[in-house]
Every structure is written in C-alpha cells, then in structure tokens.
Amino acid sequence: MLKTEQTDIDALLRLSSQSSDFRTGTISLPNQQLYIAYYNTLIEQKQLQEFVIQPLQQCTLTVIQSLEELREWIPVDECEFTDKIEDIQSKLLKGSVIVRLHETDTVCGLIPLANKRGMRSNNDTENEFSVVGPKVGFVEDIVTNVSLLRAQINIPNLIVKEITIGSMSKTKVAVVYIDGVTNEQNVQTVEQRLKAIDCDVVFDSSELDQIISDNSASPFPLFVSTERRDRVVYALISGQIAVTCDGSPYFITGPSSLFDFFISPEDYYMPWILGSFFRIIRILGVIFSLFASAMYVGVMTYHYEVIPHNLLAPLVFSRLNVPFPPVLEVLFLETTIEFLREAGARLPTKIGQTLGIVGGIIVGQAAVEAALTSNILIIIVSLSALASFTTPIYKMSNTIRFLRFPIILLSAFWGSVGMFIGVCFLIVHITRLQSLGFPYTVPLFPLRIKDLQDSLIRSSFQYTKSRPDYLKPKSKLRYLPKPLKRRMDWDER
Structure with missing residues (x-):
C-alpha cells in the first residue's frame, strides 16, 4: 500500500x-x-x-x-x-x-479557493456509457481534466509532468502517474518518446497513441483510450501511466494488455460473479464476431458435410435462388453494414438512429426478396455486427470489424485451412506486440497466474489486492483485505 x-x-x-x-x-x-x-x-x-x-x-x-x-x-x-x-x-x-x-x-x-471545474452537467461520457457507477467524463481543457483526477486521487504523489509538443500549436501534453507506485522506467520511456515527437500540430491524444506506440503498423490499439475518469483512476492506481493533451477529452493509458480492452468499470460496481460473467460474454462476443461470417463462407463453400442433416435443408432452401457464391454474398452484406454504420455515425443523432434501424430493415428485406442473399446469412451478419460492439473500447471494436474481412477471404480461398492460417497469423501477431516494452498478451503469455485473477474473469476483492506484477510497480499492494466477521443475532444472546 x-x-x-x-x-x-x-x-x-x-x-x-x-x-x-x-x-x-x-x-x-x-x-x-x-x-x-x-x-x-x-x-x-x-x-x-x-x-x-x-x-x-x-x-x-x-x-x-x-x-x-x-x-x-x-x-x-x-x-x-x-x-x-x-x-x-x-x-x-x-x-x-x-x-x-x-x-x-x-x-x-x-x-x-476550490474551483468547480468539470462539475457541470454536460461533461458526461459520450461514447463509453455506464448503467452503474459514476458518469463523469473529461472535457477538452487539460486543466479541468487534471483537476478532475486530483479530486479523485487526493494525494501529493499524483505527479503531473507537462511537455510542450508541436512547432506551431505548442500543445500542452500532460504525463500523469503516481509516485511510489508507477515504475520509473516506464515514466522515462513515455517522456522520451513524447519529447522525440517533431510535428506541426497535435490535434488529439489519439495521434500521440499512434506516434509513441511500439508498433504503429498494427491494427490493434496498444494503448487504452478513454474519456471516463474512473477508468483512468483505476489505471493510475494499478501502476500505469496516463497521457492527455490540451484540446482532447481522451486520456491514453499504458502499458496496456489485450485484456484491458475487455474490462469495463461496471465490472467492479457489481458482484464479482456477475462482473466475471459479463466479461466472458464480451470476449466470446468478439470471438463470434471475428469468425462467424468466415465460418459460414467456409462451410457453405467446402464443408457441407459438417452441417447437421436437420439444418442442411433450410440452408439449401435459403440459398436456392441466390446467384452469387457465399463469399460475395457475405462481402455484400458486411459492406452494407459498414455503410450504414458510417452513415449513422456522421449524421445527427436522431437521424442517424432512424437511418440505422429503417435502412437495415429495408435493405435486408429487399436483399432477401431480390435473391441477393439468404435469410440465415442476414441473421449471422447482424449478430456479428452487434457482437463487435461488446468491447467497451471503441478502437478495439474497429479492429475486430476490420479483421473480419481478411479472415473471410482466407476462408473463401482455402476453407477451414484458410481460417486456421488466419488464426495462426493473428496469434503470432498479438504475441509479438508490445506496449511500452511489455508483452501485449500478458498475463496469458507469458503466463502470470496471479494476474489471471483480474483478466479473463474478475475475482473477488479478497484476491485482487495486488497490482499486476507485469507492470513492475514499486508498491505491489493496493489494499489489505480483512476477513468479514459475521455475527448472527443468536450470538449476542
């Protein structure tokens, strides 16, 4: 502690x-x-x-x-x-x-002389919604954002180091960490990478994310980007570093692992069994979103023998009048979903919601009646699109949607072998990734058994008292849990 x-x-x-x-x-x-x-x-x-x-x-x-x-x-x-x-x-x-x-x-x-910055009604989170827990989000003013952090972490050990980046913009960039918890080598690494940046203007902290990352060519985000205060506070007390810039409502935190993108602050605001269940649902949803459409293409093109006899007839009947091979059918629907998503995101909120609902229903029904696609594929693609949004971090959902397309093409060329090749490339790629020099797949690989208690599942607070070992924190204990003594009414008599 x-x-x-x-x-x-x-x-x-x-x-x-x-x-x-x-x-x-x-x-x-x-x-x-x-x-x-x-x-x-x-x-x-x-x-x-x-x-x-x-x-x-x-x-x-x-x-x-x-x-x-x-x-x-x-x-x-x-x-x-x-x-x-x-x-x-x-x-x-x-x-x-x-x-x-x-x-x-x-x-x-x-x-x-305390200020009231950030305590207004319009600094709620825009993209990271929470049903349970606080809804305080950051704004575009770096002073306000630091003030919000200090209001939650009320110790002088919360260190804020300011760096100016941008030959034209002279943008203030803040590096935030807790002295006595965060590994000093990680702080030095972040400062060196930020000071080495030579650019004209810094528009957003997402640019810093790409510039200082260990591998900017990877589609996977190597830093967690968030607008929620509670997520940044949790990262800081765990031994991570937070970086933001003036004009951006987002913080980036690191070193990050792959499992950090599936953790929601709500997991800690409900019983650990429910938190673990919903976290597993998110992971399974992303896996389904990544491989569902590719499996349809592979099965319908090369592997009819794996389809149960009771399901074979409905599948054949559904594709009876479709003139295109399964891969073109899937690519058509996946591209249509992306068109609707992009259009809905660029239009005003109310119009975008209407376009997404009405457009999806009309286009889907028209595509089936015109024999351009099958009913079963519409269900698979729709569920796949929904499952891609189960991850709380928007950047990771973008990565999942992108990766579906190369896996679909590999499945169309070589069937199950192509899917296996795609999975192997994916596993090799993520195991080679690093975030500030730390393995991206830790604690699964390299294996850290103690850190698994808050990765795939969220264990009880009795077992999550230690900070992650892979971050090499200077102080390993976050708190000292005490056994709960239950006293029954009859014990007092």
Whole structure:
C-alpha cells in the first residue's frame, strides 16, 4: 500500500513541486513578503487575485506579526491556521492556498479557493456509457481534466509532468502517474518518446497513441483510450501511466494488455460473479464476431458435410435462388453494414438512429426478396455486427470489424485451412506486440497466474489486492483485505 504521510511541510512542498501544476510564489507587502503555494488546477485564479493578493497588497499594517491578523484582510470564510501536516496536505489537495510568513515556518494559513471545474452537467461520457457507477467524463481543457483526477486521487504523489509538443500549436501534453507506485522506467520511456515527437500540430491524444506506440503498423490499439475518469483512476492506481493533451477529452493509458480492452468499470460496481460473467460474454462476443461470417463462407463453400442433416435443408432452401457464391454474398452484406454504420455515425443523432434501424430493415428485406442473399446469412451478419460492439473500447471494436474481412477471404480461398492460417497469423501477431516494452498478451503469455485473477474473469476483492506484477510497480499492494466477521443475532444472546 502507498504511504503518503509527509514528515514536514518542506517534504510536502518538495514532493508537490514535481508536478507541473504546482505553483509557489510571494506576495510583496510594504515591509515584508508572504509565501504562498497551491495547485493551479485546483483553485480559481480569479478568486486568488480578488480575495488574497489584492487585499493583502492593500494591507496598511506595518508588519504582520501572526497569521491570525490575515483574517481581517482576507474576505474568505473558513480560513484555517495550523501546523499539522495531515491537515495541510488534505486542504492543499482540496483546493486551498498555503500562506506562510517565513519560508521556514511550520504554521500555515489555509485559504479555501476550490474551483468547480468539470462539475457541470454536460461533461458526461459520450461514447463509453455506464448503467452503474459514476458518469463523469473529461472535457477538452487539460486543466479541468487534471483537476478532475486530483479530486479523485487526493494525494501529493499524483505527479503531473507537462511537455510542450508541436512547432506551431505548442500543445500542452500532460504525463500523469503516481509516485511510489508507477515504475520509473516506464515514466522515462513515455517522456522520451513524447519529447522525440517533431510535428506541426497535435490535434488529439489519439495521434500521440499512434506516434509513441511500439508498433504503429498494427491494427490493434496498444494503448487504452478513454474519456471516463474512473477508468483512468483505476489505471493510475494499478501502476500505469496516463497521457492527455490540451484540446482532447481522451486520456491514453499504458502499458496496456489485450485484456484491458475487455474490462469495463461496471465490472467492479457489481458482484464479482456477475462482473466475471459479463466479461466472458464480451470476449466470446468478439470471438463470434471475428469468425462467424468466415465460418459460414467456409462451410457453405467446402464443408457441407459438417452441417447437421436437420439444418442442411433450410440452408439449401435459403440459398436456392441466390446467384452469387457465399463469399460475395457475405462481402455484400458486411459492406452494407459498414455503410450504414458510417452513415449513422456522421449524421445527427436522431437521424442517424432512424437511418440505422429503417435502412437495415429495408435493405435486408429487399436483399432477401431480390435473391441477393439468404435469410440465415442476414441473421449471422447482424449478430456479428452487434457482437463487435461488446468491447467497451471503441478502437478495439474497429479492429475486430476490420479483421473480419481478411479472415473471410482466407476462408473463401482455402476453407477451414484458410481460417486456421488466419488464426495462426493473428496469434503470432498479438504475441509479438508490445506496449511500452511489455508483452501485449500478458498475463496469458507469458503466463502470470496471479494476474489471471483480474483478466479473463474478475475475482473477488479478497484476491485482487495486488497490482499486476507485469507492470513492475514499486508498491505491489493496493489494499489489505480483512476477513468479514459475521455475527448472527443468536450470538449476542
């Protein structure tokens, strides 16, 4: 478990100064100076000027002898003065400004100036919906996004390092991690790759995802891209690194494994049995989406003998008047589905939904009546399209839809042998992939038995107390579970 208690105020300020959003300064008075420190992502700058700096600069006292005298000049309620480091750390990370008379003082004045960034009604997630749990999403302002993270991870060990990228745009890029948890080598790797970028303009964090990835030629995303705060927070406390840029509502987190793209935050908001069940459903849905259409092509072209006799007659009758071979039939329907999806995504929401429903029904019914395709294939392709969206990460669903086409063509050329070749190429490819130098298929390959407890399934919280070993975190324990003691009513009698 991470320990964040500091021994004195200087240690707290040294740790906080590692973050780019931490500020220290002085307020000049007629005969002395006051020393202030704060996180600029957690306070309102306008309030700092109006309620602290300007009133103190107008102060007519010759010399301020004690911090208590500031109450008469600062028009802010709930000001506190203490030397307890726990209170100072807590208030600082909740949006207070630290004021000291001298740099060596241990007694600090705490002036609350917390902002309300990100707490508006329109920062819900747009593409990652959640039925259970918080629905707080990020926006296009990097200061707001860091503020949202600090509101959830309330420790000074949350380090934010700022890098400027883009010869024209001068875009601010933030590298976020937890000191004492994240492996320092991973942080250095991310910083080196970001600083090596030479481009004109950075439009979105998705561009950074492709540029700093270990293999930009792969269709598989090597970093998880998310707009949900709870997903980024979970990645940070697990020992991963989060990167975002100004103007983007998305964070990318890594090092990532293949199983990270099938994990939904909802898995942890419900009993572990249900969370494991739905996670397995997602994995099976993606496998079905990847191979269902290819299996239809292979069976209908080369392997009629594997079809049960009771199902053979309906299949033959369904394709009786179809003039095209199965591969053209499947490619026609798959392409039509992609046309509808792209059109629905580009049109306004209400029109896009109507187009998807009405267009799918009309085109599908017309295609069957015109003998361009069979009823059974429409069912398979429709289920395959639905199953491709079961993964919570949109980039992975795009990858699955793309990979269906080469596997369909291989199945059309060589039947089951072609499918086997496609599966082998796919397995070899993903086992060779790396994310920030870490294997993409871990913990399945290389095998990490302990990390399997939160990959294919979501185990009980009694068994997921440790951070993933493959990330090489500096602190391995996330929490210490205690056995639940159940006391029955009759035990008290």
